[in-house]
Amino acid sequence: MKVSGYSGIVGRPGGTLASAAVLAALTALCACTVQPPAGTDGKGNSPVHIELPHSRTPGGTGGPAPGGASGRTSGSAAAPTPSAVETVPPHIVYTRGDTGTGVRELQARLRQVAWLSDGPTGTYDDLTAEAVKGFQGKRGLPRTGETDAVTWRRLRAMTHTPGKWDLYLMGGQPAAAPDPRCLTGRVLCISKTSRTLRWMVDGRTVSTMSVRFGAQYTPTREGVFHVYWKSRHHVSTLYHSPMPYAMFFSGGQAVHYSYDFAARGYAGGSHGCVNVRDEAAVSALFTEVRNGDKVVVYW
Structure with missing residues (x-):
């Protein structure tokens, strides 16, 4: 019996009985390479599909992942339950103890919607936190007192961008350069441009300190004057309003x-006087200033 490759197996005169055995072996070999039915894992089992949390569309429903992927994968792990997906808290933009121009803008915007009466000071203090809590509660947001991204977006949508004077309503405005007439002697140097008062000596x-001036029809006079009378507990005889620490x-x-x-x-605004809002500062100033200063x- 002689077999040379496959030459004596099929369709050739003179093939031997071995051709039947070889043919059977080839049939068995071909049977081992048959592909499993589509949709199985190669063992006849259907794959398990897991919905990935990040594959959801912005509307909250399941949908294709970016790039056209189905957002599903196969494996043996069980699909996560809704409670297993963590809720990421909003990013905190500002919180207690923060300082700077960003906090000053936050306070100015809170003043626009009447949630803050003090400031802006540029410091995220307890008053600011309480104002944020009030704003959040009114709009159904968690009352944390921290300005998170959601709170910040909502506040910005309801307010306009604060200007220079809005940002420095209650102090903190840098004082203007002193007028040359302020550079000698003992002087109350008062700038209407920066709305500040410098107490200067030589x-x-x-x-x-921050100051404000007379209203439109009762403007504060400009020029060079001298203190001629001090009255610690003064009350206006014209307007019947208190004028403590008055330096006329x-x-x-x-x-x-x-x-x-x-x-x-x-x-x-005032009726022409120069108002100071910091009582401790004006009290100290009243002690130092003399008649004749x-x-x-x-401007």
């Missing part, structure tokens, strides 16, 4: 502490 700034420099106009300025900031009011 060209040196001793203290600085031109007729009935004086530098003095203002309860209204402390409460409402630049939302109001110069007062310079300028």
Whole structure:
């Protein structure tokens, strides 16, 4: 019996009986390479599909993943239950203890929607946190007192971008350069541009504080004056309003502490006086200033 390759197996005269055995072996070999039915894992089992949380569309329903992928995979792990998918908290933009111009903008916007009466100060304090809580609660958001991304977006959508004066309503505005007339002697150097008062002695700034001026029909006079009378517990005889720590420099106009300025900031105005909102600062100033000291009011 002689077999040479496959030459004597099929379709050739003179083939031997071995051709039947070889043919059977080839049939068995071909049977081992038959592909499993589509949709199985190669063992006849259907694959398990797992829905990935990140493959959901923005609308919250399942859908194709980016790039055209189905968002599904196969394997032996069980599909996660909804409770197993973690909820990522919103990103915190500002919180207690933060400082800077961003916090000042937050406070200015909270003032626009009447949730904050003080500030802007540029410091995220307890008053700011309480204002944020109130804003959040009114709109059905978690009352955390922290300004997260959701709260920040909602507040920005309801308010306009604050301007320079909005950002520095209650102090913090950098003082303008002193007028040349302020550089000698003892001077209350008052700038209408920056709305600040410098207390200066021989060209040196001793203290600085925020001030406001007269309203449209009762403007604060500009020029060079001198303090001619001090009255610690003064009450206006014309308007019957308190004027503590009053330092008169031109007729009935004086530098003095203002309860209204402390409460409402630049939302109001005086009857011509220079209002100070920081009581501790004006109290110290009242102690230092003497009758005869110069007062310079300028733009």
